[in-house]
Amino acid sequence: MSAPPPATPHVAAAPGGRPRGLGRWQRLPIVQRLVLAVAVTMSVVLSGATGLVYWRVQHALDEQLDADLATYNHDLLNDLHAGRKLGGPDGSAYQILDSHGRIVEASSLVRSKQLLSPADIASVTHGATIRRDIGGLLPLDPHTLRIKAQQVQLPERRRVIAVAALRRGHRDEALRELLAQLAIAAGLTLIAASYVGYRTARAALDPVERYRRHAASLADGAYGLRLPVPEDRDDELTRLGHTLNHMLASLEAAAERERRFLADASHELRTPLSLLRAELDVALHRPRSTTEL
Structure with missing residues (x-):
């Protein structure tokens, strides 16, 4: 017997058929929606720009550090082959390991610290060259290093592993x-963009709010009302105002025609009703027989 098909996940929908998240979004005021849209868009743009700037600067610093490390590694190998005393510039360190990974010689900075793992030592022994970082960007660590390790055959045909290292502190x-400067700049830019978006949205929607207040006055019984539409520009809101004023004029004309019709109808009905009332008054003035009535 085959297993029943897995249940298909579905997104919870509001009573109107829209997803609940979309319903909550549409219930927000227009100004808030515009500000949130600007903030989200600017966050994406700023994140992309920040990442690009950081990547470019990191790439340039890494290229310089790799070039310095390659130069130091070359000098270290030359000193090993020549049998000279090993050393290096400030911020440099070295380790010489035997084929079993034991430290044979090292600078004072890394004399008691093993820079290569057993897996690294095995890889270098088989001819690989190891390049990697020790320590991360965060948290703060004054002893972060970039190392380069490779196997070297000395003149006496002895094989050792030479590890050249440079401090990454300045990098x-x-x-x-x-990162700190980019975060501050991105935060200030996001705040400024959100504020400008808010002021722009408020300025764009102020005419709509004025139209609403005047429409509320009309609903309270005001007569002859027209919306204050500026005549010196032609945009979507001014065209909306002219359309609403035309609608108000049409409604007032219809109401006036209704009042005239009611006045004419009441005038036409007043005379026969008056005659009928007079006859009833005379008939009820004293008792009368059926024949008299």
Whole structure:
């Protein structure tokens, strides 16, 4: 017997058939919807721009750091082959490991710290070159390094693993400073864009609010009302105002025709009703027989 098909997930809908989230969105005031739309759009744009700037700066810093590391690694290998004393510029470090991963020689910065994992040592022993970072951008760590490790054959045909390392402190500090500045700039830009969007939406919808107040006065019984439509421009709201004024004029004309009809009808009915009332008054003035009536 086959298993029943899995239930199809569905999105909860409002009573009107729309998704509940969409219904809540449409119940918000127009100004709030416009401001939220501007804020979300600006957030996406700012996130993309921030990511692009950060990636470009990081790429440039990494290229410079890799170039410095390649130069230091070249000098370190030359010193090893020549049998010279190992050293390097400020911020550099090195480790010389045997084929079993034991530290044979190291600079003071990394003398007690193993820079390569067992898996790295196995890879380098089989001819691979390891390039990686030690430590992350966050949290703050003064001993972050970028290393390059490869196997070297010395003149006495002994094989060792040479690990060249450079500190990443200046690079990481620059990136952290860049992130902070980008976050501040993006936040201020988002606030400014939201404020401008709010003021623009309010200015655009102020005529609609004035129309609403005047329409409320009309509903309260005001007569001869016209909406204040500016004559010096022609946009969607002014055309709406002219259309509403034309509608108000048509409604007033219809109401006037109705009043005239009622007045004429009451005048036409007043004379026969007066005669009928006079005859009834005379008939009821004293008792009369059926024949007299």
